[in-house]
Amino acid sequence: MLLEGKKLLVTGVLMDSSIAFHVARLAQEEGAEVVLTSFGRTTKITTAIARRLPRPAPVVELDVSSEEDLAALAGRVGEHVDHLDGVVHSIGFAPQGAFSFMDASWEDVSTAVQISAFSLQALTKAALPLMSAGGSVVGLTFDARYAWPVYDWMGVAKAAFESTNRYLARDLGPRGIRSNLVSAGPVRTTAAKSIPGFEQFEEAWGTRAPLGWDVKDAEPAARAVLALLSDWFPATTGEIVHVDGGYHAVGA
Template sequence: MGMLEGKNILVTGVLTEGSIAFHVARLCQEQGATVVLTGVGRSLKITQAMGRRLPVQAAVVELDVTDPDHLAALADRVKEHVPHLDGVVHSIGFAPQSVMGGNFLAGEWDDVATAMHISAYSLKALAVAAEPLMVEGSAIVGLTFDGRFAWPVYDWMGVAKAALEATSRYVARDLGPQGIRCNIVSAGPIKTTAARHIPGFEQMEGHWSERAPLGWNSDDPEPTARTVTALLSDWFPATTGEMIHVDGGVHAMGQ
């Protein structure tokens, strides 16, 4: 039996086979879970195509995390495929290029607000929307790029990630009494589609493998996906409000 045998997991953000979310969905299925994906707008068909490339074809429900009507309908849409949820994966992030790539001081509020809404507030929104289906012992897991630091070129997306991490702690506080855990996985730089749209991403990635005691392969999302999958399981029953680093150890090193 796999560590997720009999569980139902909702995974957001599956857009390419190279994404962390795709590998999370695959590993969840391999560990015995039934997986439901979410897609949005023009990307919905892409997510449906990705669902067919998983070991078991996954159902896809439409969800725009900035749309109150979509959030209100999420539980009913998911219930068409599974009776309840044991886990939710938040793999959602976006910031206009105008607020990244060295444009921190030039960032305008409208664009910053977009980054904060989609990349941080959406964790709370998703948790509230999914909560009616979540059972005691279930888990929410989000993905970040360590928001404690001012990274080159990350700018307002870095601020949004710091807000995401704080949001996770408050979600952990408020849903903990219902037996729902909420944790964040902080991955090292991975060459996902989203990362390639960060202007100057190579400045963040450069020399990472040299600084990591365990080394680091930015082409391999599987170590991060394995950690997310483990946090969705029953093997972390008393861990919540935590940020787990999967970065080869860079976070623990000085210069």
């Protein structure tokens, strides 16, 4: 099996439609042991959704904006596994004000950048005490090379996220740890529904992507995450793998 014996930390499991849920499900099917994170009121939701996985998965508390939670993460995860082979970052948030580019306040923008970009470094640093050579960090992005309709400051945050991945690749490489991203096409998740006008992406993607695109199917992106967590990409780091039906490759 692709991930036989590996121990993974997966963030962002909120609904069974999410990419993170499918990562956790497929990882278990491929032989991995999975620990999930959640925080606050969403912990009950994550715990309930975790029951739909092939096997039970513990849920540990982690708010990536909390220094206390970050400092305690290795200890909390260590109660369930003795080390980590991989970490999946599936975290993003922006206040509604951040979806109006010209009117957004710095308070809204800074929140978007902290939760959606800086958290990749913060999560990785918190998990490092449990990781060793051969480990893999994989995050989820939405192609930040372009100014998308309605995405606004979340797009800027994703650009920072993608840059953070490259710097992590630089600094983790000497430890033998890889850092890569999967740039997924639009998937109808809880996060997507919070973006005003998100249906514009849904309408365009299926018609323009050379391979077509199903906004209800998170599994293709999840499979790419699993591949990057596996030992099959031992010399790949700082990379962004597009799983979008080929949309990124074609012009207007």
